[in-house]
Amino acid sequence: MKHILKVIVMIIMIVPALLAAQEIKLSAEMWNRWTLENAKAPGDSSDVTSKNYFSLERGYVGLEAKFSETVKGRFTADLFSTDALADGAGLKLKYAYLDFANLLPIPDLTLTTGLQKVYFGTIYDWNYTYIGKAPSDEYKLANSADYGVSLNGFIPGGWGEYALGMYNGEGYKAFGTALKDNTEPAFLANLRLTPIPGLTVGGSVMTNSVERKTKLSDATLNAAYNEQLLLDGLVRLAYGPVDITAEYMSKNVQYANAPAKDYTATSLSMMPVLNLKAYTGSDIQILGRWDRWDETDNPSKVNLLTAVTAGINYNFMHDESANPAMQLQLNYTTKSYDEAESAAAYSNGLKDSSQLMLQLKWRFANTIK
Amino acid sequence: MKKTYIILALLTLAAILPIFGKGNQLTCSGSTTVLPIAQATAEAFMDLHPEVNISIRGGGSGVGIAALQNGTVQIANSSRRMKSKEIAAAKAKGINPTPYAVANDGIAMVLHKSNPVKNLTIAQIKSIYTGKIKNWKDLGGANLPIVVISRDVASGTFEVFNEKALAGAKVESSAQLLASNNAIVSTVGSTPGAIGYVGLGYVTADVKICTVNNVSPSETTVKNQSYPLSRQLYMYTNGKAKGDAARYLLFIQSAAGQAIVKKQGFISL
Numbered sequence: 001m002k003h004i005l006k007v008i009v010m011i012i013m014i015v016p017a018l019l020a021a022q023e024i025k026l027s028a029e030m031w032n033r034w035t036l037e038n039a040k041a042p043g044d045s046s047d048v049t050s051k052n053y054f055s056l057e058r059g060y061v062g063l064e065a066k067f068s069e070t071v072k073g074r075f076t077a078d079l080f081s082t083d084a085l086a087d088g089a090g091l092k093l094k095y096a097y098l099d100f101a102n103l104l105p106i107p108d109l110t111l112t113t114g115l116q117k118v119y120f121g122t123i124y125d126w127n128y129t130y131i132g133k134a135p136s137d138e139y140k141l142a143n144s145a146d147y148g149v150s151l152n153g154f155i156p157g158g159w160g161e162y163a164l165g166m167y168n169g170e171g172y173k174a175f176g177t178a179l180k181d182n183t184e185p186a187f188l189a190n191l192r193l194t195p196i197p198g199l200t201v202g203g204s205v206m207t208n209s210v211e212r213k214t215k216l217s218d219a220t221l222n223a224a225y226n227e228q229l230l231l232d233g234l235v236r237l238a239y240g241p242v243d244i245t246a247e248y249m250s251k252n253v254q255y256a257n258a259p260a261k262d263y264t265a266t267s268l269s270m271m272p273v274l275n276l277k278a279y280t281g282s283d284i285q286i287l288g289r290w291d292r293w294d295e296t297d298n299p300s301k302v303n304l305l306t307a308v309t310a311g312i313n314y315n316f317m318h319d320e321s322a323n324p325a326m327q328l329q330l331n332y333t334t335k336s337y338d339e340a341e342s343a344a345a346y347s348n349g350l351k352d353s354s355q356l357m358l359q360l361k362w363r364f365a366n367t368i369k
Numbered sequence: 370m371k372k373t374y375i376i377l378a379l380l381t382l383a384a385i386l387p388i389f390g391k392g393n394q395l396t397c398s399g400s401t402t403v404l405p406i407a408q409a410t411a412e413a414f415m416d417l418h419p420e421v422n423i424s425i426r427g428g429g430s431g432v433g434i435a436a437l438q439n440g441t442v443q444i445a446n447s448s449r450r451m452k453s454k455e456i457a458a459a460k461a462k463g464i465n466p467t468p469y470a471v472a473n474d475g476i477a478m479v480l481h482k483s484n485p486v487k488n489l490t491i492a493q494i495k496s497i498y499t500g501k502i503k504n505w506k507d508l509g510g511a512n513l514p515i516v517v518i519s520r521d522v523a524s525g526t527f528e529v530f531n532e533k534a535l536a537g538a539k540v541e542s543s544a545q546l547l548a549s550n551n552a553i554v555s556t557v558g559s560t561p562g563a564i565g566y567v568g569l570g571y572v573t574a575d576v577k578i579c580t581v582n583n584v585s586p587s588e589t590t591v592k593n594q595s596y597p598l599s600r601q602l603y604m605y606t607n608g609k610a611k612g613d614a615a616r617y618l619l620f621i622q623s624a625a626g627q628a629i630v631k632k633q634g635f636i637s638l
Contacts, residue, residue: 021542025544066522068537068538068539069531069532069535069537069538069539070537071539101537102537106453107453108453108454119556135386153456154453154457155453155457155458156454157453158451158453158454158455158456158457158459158460158466159457161454161457181393190463192458194461196459196460196465197459197460197463197465197608198460198461198462198463198465200460200461222601226380236461238461238463239463240463243462244462275440276439311464318441320398320426320428320432320436321428321431321432321435321436321439322435322436322439322441322442323435323439367521367522
């Protein structure tokens with residue numbers, strides 16, 4: 001009932017704006033997934049099936065309204081399976097922003113305001129060639145969307161892109177009292193260059209803080225207050241059917257009032273994709289991914305994870321621009337923690353695991369006005 | 370050592386596989402404005418080179434550019450220059466969009482034949498398309514409501530028109546958005562009070578061209594850019610065109626090819 005009310009409120013808010021739009025595009029993207037996970041519980045010698053289920057992992061429904069050639073709006077809601085709510089389905093607002101182009105006399109520059117993409121690393125243009133998330137999203141280093149304002153654009157001539165942003169810093173799910181007394185915004189800078197076709201190099205910097213230095217209630221020092229510095233560097237090589245991306249990230253967290261909790265998390269990912277279309281005639285991709293994730297360098301808690309994924313995509317029902325309307329994806333991932341590590345608290349009490357995921361993804365976009 | 374051989378063998382196989390099964394097939398898609406030029410020149414080229422098969426589709430400049438980015442066509446036809454965003458996306462995928470101008474064109478403002486208005490300024494066109502002027506009597510014409518006809522947004526012609534005539538302003542919401550130049554000519558030709566815009570090659574006797582800022586779209590005014598809605602039409606390839614694509618583009622730019630361009634109603638380079 002609550003969700004129906006939310007939907008009705010959204011419709012009431014959006015419809016008047018849409019009536020003023022010059023063009024409206026309706027789009028949807030659904031991910032139907034089967035997941036089979038085997039894992040080794042501490043003390044067990046053999047793997048046991050820990051998960052085996054079907055789910056709707058994503059149900060994006062989006063509206064894009066073009067008010068003029070320079071002003072566009074985007075609204076995206078996500079309907080998804082969840083065990084966090086009693087009815088098993090969730091609804092969250094993913095994007096709700098306005099783009100203003102040509103506001104400043106700089107070519108190809110857009111000012112974006114609202115709940116929008118976070119231009120950090122690969123998270124903002126991650127196209128889910130893998131079923132898995134972008135590394136920064138997977139390891140919760142940065143949020144994929146957040147409330148804020150950004151200046152983003154493209155370097156004339158197609159030499160690359162850039163973004164400067166100011167956000168809440170706590171992601172699209174956090175708002176109001178969930179913002180943890182955070183009065184400091186997060187700041188972001190992102191630059192990607194393509195000096196020659198097929199070679200992209202880029203980097204992002206983000207500063208953020210969580211909570212207040214002193215408690216609002218009694219002005220005592222707040223041990224939970226921390227300042228964060230996030231860095232990202234990426235290299236992408238694309239030549240013919242081969243596309244390889246390597247991404248390194250680090251997150252340095254400093255607790256001004258509790259220095260013993262300071263830590264740095266690091267991640268390194270390599271992601272090769274081979275497109276077989278030229279050889280098979282069908283739009284098939286084979287892919288791999290290797291992740292090394294060090295959650296913290298703080299000796300009090302160590303988790304060093306290696307995740308390896310192999311997968312295959314079959315893309316079909318293409319539109320006239322050769323973008324697939326449907327994609328069948330199969331991924332097999334193994335996650336293993338370093339034997340030498342002393343970590344005691346693994347997720348769900350489990351240690352090494354393997355995961356098989358089969359996903360049918362379908363999407364459409366139609367201009368309705 | 371054995372592994373090295375296997376890797377070398379696989380790489381060699383990957384390199385030579387594309388040689389097989391492709392034949393002399395050339396695929397183009399994109400702009401509906403460039404379509405008649407592409408079709409007519411392709412027919413003439415295939416007559417000269419029967420071993421080459423050229424398939425051509427429309428869809429709009431945006432569609433052709435996206436197809437080039439996705440590596441599914443060798444040539445993207447476009448009635449506008451590619452945007453920085455599109456070039457950046459293509460380059461990141463290892464595609465190097467390289468433009469070849471194939472013709473000059475003027476976007477002609479077309480009216481119903483019965484309309485006595487002979488000239489419109491850019492400011493008046495903008496006022497019409499943004500809904501500020503709604504009756505021809507305000508422009509020295511009859512007391513007749515203006516029926517605004519525009520192209521859909523996948524159209525490169527729309528983007529050039531929007532940039533050059535409207536300076537990015539919003540087209541009024543009651544405007545009819547049509548998917549092709551032919552549809553514009555047909556609708557304007559059958560609707561008293563209608564105004565539309567099309568590439569010169571699509572103008573027929575069913576409609577009337579009006580001058581813009583007192584300049585008519587002619588070979589001279591388009592080539593020297595004194596006609597305010599002048600532009601070039603392009604074919605984009607991935608990097609410098611090679612093989613059959615290079616021969617086809619050279620043919621279009623040759624005297625024989627440009628004669629076909631003229632025959633299609635466009636203006637030569």
